[in-house]
Amino acid sequence: MFQKVKGFQDTYGDDCACWEKAESIMRDTFALFLVREIRLPILEKTAVFNRGIGQTTDIVEKEMFTFADRDRADSEGELLSLRPEGTAGTVRAYIENGLYNPPGIKKLYYSGPMFRREKPQKGRYRQFSQCGAEFIGSSSPLADADAINLLITYFDRVNISRFTHLEINSVGCPLCRPEYHSKLTGYFNKHKDGLCADCNRRLTKNPLRILDCKNENCGKIIKNASVMLDSLCPECAEHFESVKMYLDALNVKYIINPFMVRGLDYYVRTAFEVVTAELGAASAVGGGGRYDGLVETLGGPAVPGVGFAIGMDRVVALMKLSEEFKQTPPKAFIVTFGGKVKNSEIALLNRLRAQNIPVEIDYDGKGMKSQLKQADRTGAKYAVIAGEEEMNRGAVMLRNLSSSTQEEVSIADLILKIGNNHPFNFL
Numbered sequence: 001m002f003q004k005v006k007g008f009q010d011t012y013g014d015d016c017a018c019w020e021k022a023e024s025i026m027r028d029t030f031a032l033f034l035v036r037e038i039r040l041p042i043l044e045k046t047a048v049f050n051r052g053i054g055q056t057t058d059i060v061e062k063e064m065f066t067f068a069d070r071d072r073a074d075s076e077g078e079l080l081s082l083r084p085e086g087t088a089g090t091v092r093a094y095i096e097n098g099l100y101n102p103p104g105i106k107k108l109y110y111s112g113p114m115f116r117r118e119k120p121q122k123g124r125y126r127q128f129s130q131c132g133a134e135f136i137g138s139s140s141p142l143a144d145a146d147a148i149n150l151l152i153t154y155f156d157r158v159n160i161s162r163f164t165h166l167e168i169n170s171v172g173c174p175l176c177r178p179e180y181h182s183k184l185t186g187y188f189n190k191h192k193d194g195l196c197a198d199c200n201r202r203l204t205k206n207p208l209r210i211l212d213c214k215n216e217n218c219g220k221i222i223k224n225a226s227v228m229l230d231s232l233c234p235e236c237a238e239h240f241e242s243v244k245m246y247l248d249a250l251n252v253k254y255i256i257n258p259f260m261v262r263g264l265d266y267y268v269r270t271a272f273e274v275v276t277a278e279l280g281a282a283s284a285v286g287g288g289g290r291y292d293g294l295v296e297t298l299g300g301p302a303v304p305g306v307g308f309a310i311g312m313d314r315v316v317a318l319m320k321l322s323e324e325f326k327q328t329p330p331k332a333f334i335v336t337f338g339g340k341v342k343n344s345e346i347a348l349l350n351r352l353r354a355q356n357i358p359v360e361i362d363y364d365g366k367g368m369k370s371q372l373k374q375a376d377r378t379g380a381k382y383a384v385i386a387g388e389e390e391m392n393r394g395a396v397m398l399r400n401l402s403s404s405t406q407e408e409v410s411i412a413d414l415i416l417k418i419g420n421n422h423p424f425n426f427l
């Protein structure tokens with residue numbers, strides 16, 4: 001027997017009902033904000049992520065599923081990676097397809113599987129699902145605030161806001177960040193001996209990431225480190241003030257977390273996360289920020305952008321904390337006469353389906369008793385007993401499976417009785 005790959009999951013049964021709800025509300029909410037879908041490949045050239053996300057990030061350093069594409073005749077082949085996130089690919093597609101023409105903001109969303117070779121634990125998988133939105137083409141702080149507003153509106157609509165709160169920060173820009181970096185490096189260098197081995201490594205590579213360390217001793221040192229918010233240039237400070245003002249106007253509640261560090265290098269100015277205490281170490285249910293230099297970094301024009309991604313596995317886990325989800329049962333189960341299913345019974349099945357009524361039938365011609373038991377198990381409300389005599393008269397026996405009462409009804413009445421109110425009513 002085979003087992004699935006470590007950190008990957010199978011999803012089935014009633015869990016799928018929860019996923020379907022989370023995804024359909026996601027599509028409705030994005031439609032309300034006029035964010036249009038972009039369908040992207042799962043595989044990209046590794047260079048897109050190396051350049052886009054940053055060489056010294058955990059994702060690029062150790063978490064990507066990368067392989068050489070052997071289709072290429074030359075040398076060893078080009079390196080390809082399963083996408084660990086959606087922003088770099090969206091920006092690659094934005095540039096490649098010339099979506100910056102005509103100029104103006106493009107609001108795009110994507111959803112689907114992402115891959116990171118992280119240590120699997122509750123809420124953290126190697127294949128997980130994200131849906132993300134990217135607002136590309138505006139540097140206005142209102143774009144930041146409205147992107148955050150969209151994220152929060154979604155959490156409200158899937159009814160998990162009571163488990164979460166929003167944290168925001170500003171991580172500055174290439175103008176003000178270098179000075180802050182050297183201030184931080186100087187401070188941590190002084191306290192080097194008290195820092196864990198990981199942080200000592202980060203000190204030379206990416207000192208900002210020390211702020212994110214969960215080690216208790218490091219925590220004591222981090223507590224007294226200076227924060228980016230105190231070193232912002234006037235433009236970044238003004239941008240942050242405006243984001244807060246617009247969030248207030250949109251009635252979005254937030255906490256300022258000056259120690260928030262995002263795990264991707266493309267951020268400038270606004271950074272944000274929606275955090276929960278319900279999922280152990282996997283505390284972020286969504287996150288994002290502004291990435292004004294990214295389009296240029298990937299070879300496009302100087303176009304600013306802001307966006308976020310939602311961790312759908314974590315959304316689903318939170319939805320299941322307070323609500324039960326069930327797959328839609330059949331409206332009715334056609335109980336056939338037994339033996340080989342007759343053409344008249346198949347015609348009835350077809351007729352009900354043509355009325356958009358989800359009905360079940362036993363393909364194997366089991367006995368009537370066994371079919372009734374099966375009907376009960378499916379959660380169907382009715383059994384439609386297609387007796388030969390009744391069928392000859394254009395009628396059937398309709399049995400209400402919860403009250404165990406039954407009556408003869410004409411097939412025309414049957415359709416009215418069973419009703420045509422299936423949620424996926426597309427006829």
Ligand code: HAM
Pocket residue numbers: 084085086087116118123124125126127128129130132133134263264284285286287288289290291306307308309310311312313314
């Ligand atoms: P991120 O913070 O790396 O941001 O991921 C966003 C969300 O994906 C996280 O808050 C978390 O809920 C979920 N997530 C990440 N890793 C895992 C995992 N291993 N298992 C389960 N869920 C996970 C980004 O990916 C950026 N691209 C967001 C963005 C869009 N920034 C600007 N635009």
